[in-house]
Amino acid sequence: MLRDTLLSLGLIAVGLLAGYIFRSLHERKKAPQIGLLRLRKRLQSMALLYVNPVAFLGAIWSLDLSDLRIISLPFVGVFAITLGGLLGYMASKILGLSREQTGVFITCGSFTNIGSIGSLVTFILLGERGFAMVPFYKLFEGVIYYSIGFPIAKSMSDIVSEDEGFFERVVDVVTDKYVIVALSSMLGGLLLNILGFQRPALYSSINSILIPLGTLLLLSSIGMAIHFDRIVKYIREASVVAMIKFILVPLGVYLLASLLGLKRVDSGLPLKVSVVLASMPVAFTALVPPTIYDLDVDLANAAWFLTTVLLIVVIPALSIILELIA
Numbered sequence: 001m002l003r004d005t006l007l008s009l010g011l012i013a014v015g016l017l018a019g020y021i022f023r024s025l026h027e028r029k030k031a032p033q034i035g036l037l038r039l040r041k042r043l044q045s046m047a048l049l050y051v052n053p054v055a056f057l058g059a060i061w062s063l064d065l066s067d068l069r070i071i072s073l074p075f076v077g078v079f080a081i082t083l084g085g086l087l088g089y090m091a092s093k094i095l096g097l098s099r100e101q102t103g104v105f106i107t108c109g110s111f112t113n114i115g116s117i118g119s120l121v122t123f124i125l126l127g128e129r130g131f132a133m134v135p136f137y138k139l140f141e142g143v144i145y146y147s148i149g150f151p152i153a154k155s156m157s158d159i160v161s162e163d164e165g166f167f168e169r170v171v172d173v174v175t176d177k178y179v180i181v182a183l184s185s186m187l188g189g190l191l192l193n194i195l196g197f198q199r200p201a202l203y204s205s206i207n208s209i210l211i212p213l214g215t216l217l218l219l220s221s222i223g224m225a226i227h228f229d230r231i232v233k234y235i236r237e238a239s240v241v242a243m244i245k246f247i248l249v250p251l252g253v254y255l256l257a258s259l260l261g262l263k264r265v266d267s268g269l270p271l272k273v274s275v276v277l278a279s280m281p282v283a284f285t286a287l288v289p290p291t292i293y294d295l296d297v298d299l300a301n302a303a304w305f306l307t308t309v310l311l312i313v314v315i316p317a318l319s320i321i322l323e324l325i326a
Contacts, residue, residue, distance in 0.1 A: 008124045008315050012117060015216045016308075019223020040221040047116075047217035048178045053185035055210040058203040059132035060189025070270055072260045074139035077114075080253050080278045081144050085110030085152075087244045095237065100295045103156025105237075108303040109244045110149055111286035114138045116218035117311070118280040123211045125319055126272055128204060131211060133273045135186045142179050145285060153289035222284050234302035241303040246279055246314055253278035263325070272322050279318055281307030 019040075026036060088109025092102040112118070114134065123131040192199070231238075253274050257263070262270040282304040290300040 008121050009312060011120060011124075011212055011215060012219060012308075012311060015116075015219025016223040018216070019220035021223075022220070023224040036224055040224050043217045043221040047214040049181050051210050051214040051217065052115075052119075053181050055207050055214060056132075056135050056182070057185040057189040057192075058199065058207050059128050060135065060186055061192045061197075061199045061203070063129065063132040063189075063193060064266055065190075065193060069261050069265050070133070070136065072257075072262065073133060073136040073270055073274065076253060076257050076260070076262075076274045077137040077277070078140050078144065079256055080249055080274075081110050081112065081141065083252050084112065084244060084249045085149065087248055088241070091240050091244065095240065097237070098296070099156050100158075101237070101299055103153045103293070103295045104290050104299045104303070105241065106156070107149055107153050107286045107289050108241050108282045108300060109249075111145060111283040112245070112277070113280045113283040113308075114141060114277050115283075116215050116222070117308075118277045120212065120215040121280070121311075121315060121318070122273055122276050125276060125315075125322060126269065128207055129266075130269055130273050130276075131207075132189075133270055134277065135182065137273060137277050139186075150289055153295060154293045157293040157295055231298070231302040231305055234299050235306070237299055238302040238306040241282065242307050242310055245281060245307050246310065250275055250279045268325050272325055275321065275325070276318055279314060281311060281314075 023036060026032075085106045086109075088105035088107075089102065091109070092105040097105065114137065119131060119134045122134055254271070257271045257274045262268070262274065265271075282300075284304065287297070287300050287304055289295065290297045
């Protein structure tokens with residue numbers, strides 16, 4: 001248990017620090033002078049278009065699909081995202097925050113780092129079988145973020161412009177190359193699984209390399225964009241977001257997943273996966289709406305930074321909680 005915890009934290013720290021150090025050296029002209037934005041996009045593309053799809057396909061290929069209750073996982077994921085946003089809105093009203101800060105609380109409460117950090121922690125704590133359930137849990141994540149989360153954030157800003165309709169926003173998401181590749185890898189793995197093709201034994205060893213590699217690529221790209229200025233003054237608000245992300249949402253997800261019977265599926269593995277993914281920090285995507293819609297960017301940065309740092313406590317706590325979930 002201690003080894004798994006240290007491995008999770010170590011990989012996350014290495015990824016973020018590698019990106020941050022490279023950016024610092026780049027600014028001092030002590031690293032190759034290539035465009036940071038272009039480099040970040042290349043790292044993200046490598047992970048999302050090449051590394052992660054191969055890992056997800058192989059993991060889903062070997063997933064036990066004998067109990068159809070696993071189909072409820074995407075709806076548990078939707079519940080977690082929705083609950084976080086609603087709690088963020090309620091908390092902002094209790095704290096008496098401004099309209100711009102309310103928009104930040106909604107996105108930070110809702111948007112969760114399932115892809116890079118969540119998938120890594122799931123893999124390390126619950127193995128490849130648990131990792132295979134991640135794409136099911138996050139199936140509707142992109143649609144909700146871009147078709148609902150972004151418009152809500154925009155409605156909290158002073159920006160006045162013509163909005164796309166709901167249908168147009170959904171089309172934009174489902175035709176995005178990253179979404180297409182992710183769905184294709186999931187469907188490919190499902191097809192191979194259902195048709196009964198035997199997965200090569202070597203695939204497990206390949207995934208033990210690909211899964212951490214994909215996470216390191218994504219976290220390095222995030223590390224290149226980290227700025228620590230003006231974070232301290234929002235510690236109180238960021239702490240409230242942390243309580244939502246690490247206590248209230250996971251508790252709600254645990255109750256729902258238990259009600260849906262996931263505790264009795266595969267020794268409770270879908271339930272454990274749901275609790276882990278619902279306990280992840282604010283997603284880096286949550287920093288995008290505040291930036292493009294002129295909301296409180298400093299508050300968003302503080303919430304993202306604090307919840308990410310608190311993984312030092314959250315991951316060991318999760319490893320203990322998972323042992324108690326029978």
